[in-house]
Amino acid sequence: MQLQKLARAGFLLRCEIGALQLQHVHDLFYFKMTLSASSQAGQLFIAILPDAETSAQIHRMAAVMKTAHAFRGQLTAPDRLHVTLFSLGGLPDQLVAKACEAIGEVWAEPFEISFDRSMSFRGQPGSRPFVLAGNDGLKRLKVFRRALAVAFARRNGLRHLGRRDFTPHITLLFDDRTAEEQPFGPIGWTVRSVVLIHSMNGHRHLAQWPLHV
Numbered sequence: 001m002q003l004q005k006l007a008r009a010g011f012l013l014r015c016e017i018g019a020l021q022l023q024h025v026h027d028l029f030y031f032k033m034t035l036s037a038s039s040q041a042g043q044l045f046i047a048i049l050p051d052a053e054t055s056a057q058i059h060r061m062a063a064v065m066k067t068a069h070a071f072r073g074q075l076t077a078p079d080r081l082h083v084t085l086f087s088l089g090g091l092p093d094q095l096v097a098k099a100c101e102a103i104g105e106v107w108a109e110p111f112e113i114s115f116d117r118s119m120s121f122r123g124q125p126g127s128r129p130f131v132l133a134g135n136d137g138l139k140r141l142k143v144f145r146r147a148l149a150v151a152f153a154r155r156n157g158l159r160h161l162g163r164r165d166f167t168p169h170i171t172l173l174f175d176d177r178t179a180e181e182q183p184f185g186p187i188g189w190t191v192r193s194v195v196l197i198h199s200m201n202g203h204r205h206l207a208q209w210p211l212h213v
Contacts, residue, residue, distance in 0.1 A: 042200025043089050043097065046103065046148075047082040048113075048141070050170075054189040055081050059133065061187065062172040064177075065118055071130060073175035080203050083168050084193070085145050086152075086161050095157045102151035102158065103194060103209050110211045111140040114188025115170065120178035128178050131169040137186055138168045144191070 050058060055078040062075050088096050114137030121129040149162025196207040 003193060011075065043087065043118075044091075044196070045084050045088055046086040046099070046196050047084050047195055047197055048188045048191050048193070049082050049195055052078075054187065055079065057187060058172075059168065061184075065130070066173060067173075067189055069130070069177065069179045071173055071175040071177055071179075073130070073173035076171055077171050081170055082195075082197070082203075083141070083170055085148065085166075086164075087159075088196075091157075095155075098155045099152060099158055099161070100196065102155060102209065103148060103196075106144075106147050106151050108144055108147065108211050110190050110192045111144065112188060112190055113138055113141045113168075114186040116186040117181055118137050118172075119181040120175075121169070124175070126176040127174045129169075129171045130173050130178065130179060131171050132187070133167070133169045133181075134186070137188055141168050141191065142166065 049055075056176040058081055059075065059078040065071075066073075066075060086099070088099055091099070113134075115132040115134040116137060117133050117135075119131060119133055121131060123129055145166055146162070152161045192211055194209045194211070195205050198204045198206055
């Protein structure tokens, strides 16, 4: 059976690379090609995403905050809002594949997270991130990330990923101005999956690992 015929016919396949599951033939092709190019173009990272309704709500809130702080930076589009868990940029293909296998080994139930403050992070002049952050509402997320870090640590070449600092946040925009930390009514969602994203002229979701009940 030829993959090209299946692709043209639009049939669905489930192709497994370790614990990684890809839904379409062209996704498998794109995944392999992207791994080869990731160290040279764009960014490759593991993230969680708000659901569509929450993304729209965050985007509306960001627009209000942008006006209040007189920011000029462009708002992050709703479909690009995310929380980065691990950056895989610069890793060779075989280590990215190992990271994907490790993610598939971590079993966790869906859990709630929430953000309750906004602030600016330090950054290059003209490109300082304005973000949503939190504290108590992000404890479950930090525990989950530590579980992923433990899975990575079992594989040579990935141990360094868990040593990097982790401050959960959602970047709303970049600007030359900054804003002090301000609380607001919490906004959050139920985390149900982890996503591998390639970012270059938009976000391409290469794979997704659902959390299990």
